[in-house]
Amino acid sequence: MxxxxxxxxxxxxxxxxxxxxxxxxxxxxxxxxxxxxxxxxxxxxxxxxxxxxxxxxxxxxxxxxxxxxxxxxxxxxxxxxxxxxxxxxxxxxxxxxxxxxxxxxxxxxxxxxxxxxxxxxxxxxxxxxxxxxxxxxxxxxxxxxxxxxxxxxxxxxxxxxxxxxxxxxxxxxxxxxxxxxQDATIQAQLPTALNTRVAIEQAKGVLAERGDQDMDRAFQIMREYARGTGRRLTDIAGDIVEGRIDLRADAAE
CATH class of the missing domain: 3.30.450.40 (GAF domain)
Structure with a gap:
């Protein structure tokens, strides 16, 4: 029952x-x-x-x-x-x-x-x-x-x-x-993942400078935007550095 x-x-x-x-x-x-x-x-x-x-x-x-x-x-x-x-x-x-x-x-x-x-x-x-x-x-x-x-x-x-x-x-x-x-090895390809981090670091710096935010807050803004749009952090980082997107309005909130 x-x-x-x-x-x-x-x-x-x-x-x-x-x-x-x-x-x-x-x-x-x-x-x-x-x-x-x-x-x-x-x-x-x-x-x-x-x-x-x-x-x-x-x-x-x-x-x-x-x-x-x-x-x-x-x-x-x-x-x-x-x-x-x-x-x-x-x-x-x-x-x-x-x-x-x-x-x-x-x-x-x-x-x-x-x-x-x-x-x-x-x-x-x-x-x-x-x-x-x-x-x-x-x-x-x-x-x-x-x-x-x-x-x-x-x-x-x-x-x-x-x-x-x-x-x-x-x-x-x-x-x-x-x-x-197909024939790649882990050791040979690990820089691919580290390069992802380098791109994100560059975008954090740009976003922090534009929005007068600390680096931690800048990273959180990027993550929130990535989740909201369903895009990768790496792609968003490239757009920020190249000026294709502007998240300063979000950073100021």
Whole structure:
């Protein structure tokens, strides 16, 4: 027998969801986007946002190795210069990438000897805990996903496992994005994804200057416009730089 409908349960969409359901929703969205001609940067942004929603991370970043094996930021939860610079210090990201295993520092004040410059810069930026997991693709590591928290011991083993799941999906998405030619290899084509980020950085600078906005707000305006029009961030970035679209009105709001 079907129970009677309770009008009080008509709309619970505004209630916070348990972390497990939030994670499942994020994974479903990510897998769904992989089935179409997706935007690789937007996919990574969504995975990083999921990381901060379902783990103790305050901020997160995804870094991709270039042809020299140096890590470059592809996406981050915050576009501030301080966070982008911090992610590229010699620290957990590089260790996870090179070792192809997860690394963590529950308390950067106590574990600072591992990465002294990173620990000092992280503390100055308000982060006391960090972890990083590799972007794994078969037997290769192509980058790292790094989570940062403002309080010590905020990130545990469960956070590492969730971070690794998100990183694995990001690696699959990046591989699908760059392997356009039949005989291409991941290492040869990774600059394609990094060039996407370069174009977006240029557009952020143009939009920030035109609208007197900080870089983080400029990036959010671009993402909102991309979602509203159904276009790729890369294409919108090119239009901004070339002056084909003007989002200053949006930036001023």
């Amino acid at each position: 079907v129970p009677p409908f309770d009008d009080r349960q008509r709309d619970r969409s505004s209630e916070p969801l348990p972390d497990s359901i939030q994670l499942l929703r994020s994974l479903v969205r990510a897998v769904d986007s992989l089935a179409s001609d997706f935007d690789v940067v937007e996919l990574c942004q969504q995975l990083l946002e999921a990381c901060t929603e379902v783990t103790g991370a305050t901020d997160a970043g995804l870094l991709l190795a270039d042809q020299r094996g140096e890590l470059q930021v592809l996406a981050s939860t915050n576009e501030s210069a301080r966070l982008l610079g911090l992610l590229q210090y010699e620290g957990p990201s590089l260790d996870a990438y090179r070792s192809r295993t997860a690394v963590s520092a529950p308390d950067l004040r106590a574990d600072g000897a591992l990465w002294p410059e990173f620990a000092h810069a992280a503390a100055a930026a308000g982060y006391l805990c960090a972890y990083a997991v590799p972007l794994r693709l078969h037997r290769d590591s192509i980058g790292a996903l790094t989570g940062l928290a403002g309080s010590a011991a905020a990130l545990g083993q469960l956070d590492l496992r969730i971070g690794q799941i998100l990183a694995d999906i990001a690696a699959i998405g990046i591989a699908q994005h760059v392997l356009r030619a």
